[in-house]
Amino acid sequence: MSELSHNVDKKLVLASGRAHPELAQEIAEALGTELAPVSAYDFANGEIYVRSGESVRGKDCFVIQSHPAPLNNWLMEQLITIDSLKRASARRITVVSPFYPYARQDKKGRGREPITARLVADLYKTAGADRIMSVDLHTAQIQGFFDGPVDHLMAIPLLADYIRTRVGSDNITVVSPDTGRVRVAEQWADRLGGVPLAFVHKSRDLTVPNKAESKTVVGQIEGRTCVLIDDMIDTGGTIAGAVRVLKEAGAKDVIIAATHAVFSDPAAQRLAECGAREVVVTNTLPVPAAKRFSNLTVLSIAPLIARAIKEVFEDGSVTSLFDGRA
Numbered sequence: 001m002s003e004l005s006h007n008v009d010k011k012l013v014l015a016s017g018r019a020h021p022e023l024a025q026e027i028a029e030a031l032g033t034e035l036a037p038v039s040a041y042d043f044a045n046g047e048i049y050v051r052s053g054e055s056v057r058g059k060d061c062f063v064i065q066s067h068p069a070p071l072n073n074w075l076m077e078q079l080i081t082i083d084s085l086k087r088a089s090a091r092r093i094t095v096v097s098p099f100y101p102y103a104r105q106d107k108k109g110r111g112r113e114p115i116t117a118r119l120v121a122d123l124y125k126t127a128g129a130d131r132i133m134s135v136d137l138h139t140a141q142i143q144g145f146f147d148g149p150v151d152h153l154m155a156i157p158l159l160a161d162y163i164r165t166r167v168g169s170d171n172i173t174v175v176s177p178d179t180g181r182v183r184v185a186e187q188w189a190d191r192l193g194g195v196p197l198a199f200v201h202k203s204r205d206l207t208v209p210n211k212a213e214s215k216t217v218v219g220q221i222e223g224r225t226c227v228l229i230d231d232m233i234d235t236g237g238t239i240a241g242a243v244r245v246l247k248e249a250g251a252k253d254v255i256i257a258a259t260h261a262v263f264s265d266p267a268a269q270r271l272a273e274c275g276a277r278e279v280v281v282t283n284t285l286p287v288p289a290a291k292r293f294s295n296l297t298v299l300s301i302a303p304l305i306a307r308a309i310k311e312v313f314e315d316g317s318v319t320s321l322f323d324g325r326a
Contacts, residue, residue, distance in 0.1 A: 015064070094132070100117070157191065158304060
């Protein structure tokens with residue numbers, strides 16, 4: 001059976017795309033169910049075909065898809081899956097996108113720029129999604145782009161609990177890689193017992209993607225273990241530069257913690273050589289063997305997503321998973 005019954009009137013179906021089947025399988029196991037049989041393949045010209053192998057009429061469907069490269073292919077596959085389930089009379093469709101696609105394009109920095117994160121939300125809605133679930137959105141405002149419920153899950157408890165086991169009684173400072181994530185750094189500091197905060201000042205050329213220069217650190221970090229946090233690591237240039245700045249400013253040690261391991265080349269090499277003691281990420285995105293290195297730790301986000309799916313299915317409280325902080 002690939003469905004979980006809550007009562008005689010509701011049945012839950014988990015459907016997964018092909019981008020990260022390992023995560024989807026972990027989520028299904030945590031829920032004590034199985035993934036629905038889905039047929040998906042590509043035509044010779046790149047068109048994608050998706051069809052559920054069983055009836056979903058009147059069922060509560062959760063469409064799980066990660067968005068690694070090539071992101072556009074996996075986004076299109078997810079949209080087609082949603083459309084197929086809508087046309088098969090699913091009662092409700094929830095998009096589960098652990099890494100929200102195009103999240104960095106959430107505002108207009110210059111004239112004539114798109115707000116692509118909003119476009120993605122519109123595409124989900126048009127395809128037939130009733131609800132969105134994602135982990136650590138690049139900015140909280142993305143929740144307002146979708147005309148329906150958005151469950152914004154946080155990986156901070158998972159990451160912070162692990163970091164706590166690695167730092168022991170060290171003098172710790174939580175470091176934000178820029179001023180934009182200071183609010184998130186405050187949540188981290190609270191989770192780690194009210195430790196001090198610092199942030200790295202950097203400059204960015206809006207005309208050049210994936211390029212920012214870390215310049216100096218603001219805050220007391222000399223002789224302390226710095227926990228450098230971010231929502232995602234793409235090419236690794238910004239975070240590696242921040243490690244260098246912290247080391248030059250007298251940090252005793254640096255541990256990097258991020259939710260989304262995008263790891264576009266040459267991120268793995270940069271992170272392995274940047275001087276950080278450890279790099280801790282979650283598996284919202286697949287991390288292939290070729291992009292793993294000795295001081296990389298990958299934590300599973302599946303239990304958190306599974307609990308959130310269960311709460312949504314049973315009309316419970318997702319916020320309760322975060323002590324009312326979500």
